[in-house]
Amino acid sequence: MPTMNLRHRLLGSALLLLTPLSAAAEPASEATRKTNTAALADLPMTDRRDFDFAARGFVATLEDPIIRDAAGKPVWNIQGLAFATGDAPSSVHPSLWRHAQVLGKAGLFKVTDRIWQVRGFDVANITFVRGGKGWIVIDPLTATETAAAAYALISEKVTKLPITGMIYTHSHVDHFGGAAAFSAMMLKDAPILAPQGFTRAAVSENVIAGPAMGRRAGYQFGLGMPKGPEGSMGSGIGIGVAAGSRSLVPPTQEISETGTELTIDGVRIRFQVTPGTEAPAEMNLGFPDWAVVDLAENANVTQHNILTPRGAVIRDAKAWAQGLTEAIDFFSGAEVLIASHGWPRFGTSEITDYLGKHRDAYAYLHDQTVRLMNKGLTGPEIAATLTLPPALAKQWYDRPYYGSYSFNSRAVYQFYMGWYDGNPVHLAPLPPETGGKRYVEAMGGAARVKALAQEAFAKGDYAWAAELLDKVIFADASDSAAKALLTRTYRQLAYQSENALWRNMYLTGASELENGVAAADPTGGAALVSQLPPSDLFDVLAVRIDPAKAGDGFTALGFTFPDKQAQHTVTVANGVLVHRPGLRDGRQATLTVRYADLLAALFTGQPLAAKIASGEAKIEGDPAAFARLIGWLDKPDPAFNIVTP
Known part of the structure; x- marks a missing residue:
């Protein structure tokens, strides 16, 4: 989580522009006070390892806790969870309060002599690896503003160096959205690495389904909700999700096989590819010369989601568990473990125990959900009964701050069986x-x-x-x-x-x-699409064809993008848009236009007529063909109702 979906979110460019909402000072009821008091008695509060791990290596943080965009608008507050001190108030579950205390420490941390992390500047961590000539950046956050602030901090407190490589561990926006902040300081031919399938997965979540996922991400991350004892307690994997500018600098190389080894700026790196785990495209990486492993988002400081509430492709809990088993062996002997969220872990025995018990939580979830499914229980029935074994439940990193057995068991059921539970009454439920x-x-x-x-x-x-x-x-x-x-x-x-x-x-x-429902971004992901190939734009347009408008109409258009050195042919028939590379026979018209100008026309309502009149764009053939396509497009509603009709 993680959607760009904030996680989506906004984890995405479909980011909801929510205005701050006030949480009424609703007191905790007597029933809530009793529930939370009882929960405290069952928690392993004497286990303080996380506080040590989270504080170890702290160097400094920003003097001004507010990170702003170019216009001076705040996009992030690194002190977002600073209120979580002392004992938990009755309005917060005591386990979540403790988790916020550990998660809320933000700043620059020295992990090893060659590795630093900036944590708490966004929902995710950004990692800086010292190479021979500069910094290798791992997971450049969600927003360019927070990424730039992290670079400024390490430049001030350690040393200012150029960027000699960049690595995206997976395809969620909080791990690549800030990449453009480093474009100006990247050395020529500096590699940008990502797991196989990265670009396709990023587009699928953040653009094609971006409006719906972005809306749901607003709920998931509490965007616009004030933080505090009666408000949001963060996201479980971070203080929150930064606003600001999203970007995507496409990878120059995708890693397709486990065991791939590369040397970047003198640093030897080994990769483990883990598709279908926390993201459709994800990978772990290790630094064998330093006994350090980066488990991306496959190992976390909390139980994760098999299906995020914002919506996503369902993850494979079995593959996730198997990937962690492989990681234990593949990175055997690691003395330091870092990840894309939360804090590191130190010591080989600690890391081995952590990975094993984290693995067991996903394996138990999968195996027992399937066992009960095969005895006839449905998703809701399994969710109501399945809990972690005590040995796993007492591990703070297996507790449900982000994902939960209740949600995840239903996701495993859906992974195998779909949403239908077999009861005919649910074949066509009433709206x-x-x-x-x-x-x-x-x-x-x-x-x-x-x-x-x-x-x-x-x-x-x-x-x-x-x-x-x-x-x-x-x-x-x-x-x-x-x-x-x-x-x-x-x-x-x-x-x-x-x-x-x-x-x-x-x-x-x-x-x-x-x-009521707050306003939303009306551009529907245009900023991200502008950084992707035109074929991805046509994938977006395909899911916006309204068959009621198109009827039995037909159109065939050629597109030439001089600035992209690309040509495509688009046809619409039977309410379906199909696109192919190149200019094909049978076109009714051909539009030659800059890609950015077409995006402006499609997403922000800027007409192309002026561009055509000035000669900046031209249309050959029947102009009505393009008008038909535009007329058949539907506009997504990223501010749809959820809790009301």
Whole structure:
């Protein structure tokens, strides 16, 4: 998480532009206080290793905690979790409070004599490896502004050097979005490495499905929610997700095989390719001469997601576990482990134990979900019963700050079986609005359902209260009393959640019930598309053809992009857009235009007529052919409703 989906998110260029929302000072109820107090008794609070690992090697941080863009607008606050001191308040699960305390330390850290990390400047870490002539950068964060701030800090506190290589461990935007910050200081022919399939995976999540994933990422990461004891507690893998400018500097080489070994700027690096794990395209890497391993996002300071709440391609829990088994052997003898989020681990025995128990958490999840699935249990039934074994549950890094067994077991079920549980009643379920009206009527009307919900709320049965109130609201979106009670219900559920993402989603749902849906980025990922080949643009346009507008129409267009030295032919028939390289016979028209000008016309509404009139662009053949294509395109709605009809 990780979507650009913030993780997507924004992890992405479909980033939601949420304005700050106020979290009402809803107190923790007596039921919530009891729940969180009981949870504290079961936690291994005497295990303080993480505090040592997270603080080790600290060098310095920024004097001004606010990182700003070129216009002076804040995009990040490195002190976002600084409030998490002392004992946990009743409005935060004590395990999540402790996790925020460890996660919140931001700044420059010396990991070894040759490796530094800047942590807490974004949702992810950026790693600087000292080569013979300069820095090799691993995972250049989500935003160019935060990446630039990290480079400025290491330049000031260690030494300022050119960039002699860049490595993207995987295809989520928080691991490549800040790359353009280093373009000016990269030496000529400096390699940019990524795992095989990186570009395709990045485009798929961040552009093709970007509007929907970006909207959901707003919930997942609590974008716009204030941080604090009644607000967001971060993301579970970072303080939050930086705003700012996203970029993509395409890789110059993709790593396709485990065992590949390269020497970059005098530094020997070995790669383990792990497709289908935390990202569709991902890899681990090691520095054999220094006994250091980078496990990317395959080993974390928290249980991860097999399917992120923002949406994504489902990960393969079995492959994830097998990849960690392979990593234990492939990087045997490592004395230092770094990762893309969180803090390092030190000592060979510590690392071996950590990887083994982290592996076991994913293996147990997979194996037991499948075992129960094969006994006839459905995804929700498995989620209600499956828990970590005690030996794994007492490991802080296996706890559910980001992913959870409840969510992940349903994802494993879906990986094998799909969303359908085999019950014919679920073949064609009623839409939420229709079902809500019928359920409310069957239960005796809205007043009766709200009374039942109020009784459940008073008893601390918040999950049931939420289900009841959700039916009322989808039956009647104007029911302010139901919205008010569901808002309070969501806040109590948030306060009880050990999972940072669940907390964010409950709080964001509560805020939207009070304030409505915030505005969203209308450009739909144009900034990212501009840095990718034109074929990726046509993939985006294909999912925006509205068959109701296109009907049985047909058009065939050629596109020549002089600035990209590329030509393509696009046809639309049967409501389907197909694109091929080159100019093909049968074209009704050919448009010659700069790629950026076409993007401006498609995504920001700047007409091409002026460009054609000035000669900067030209169209040969039937101009109506291009007009037909434009007229058939639908505009995504990245601000769609979630908690209301």
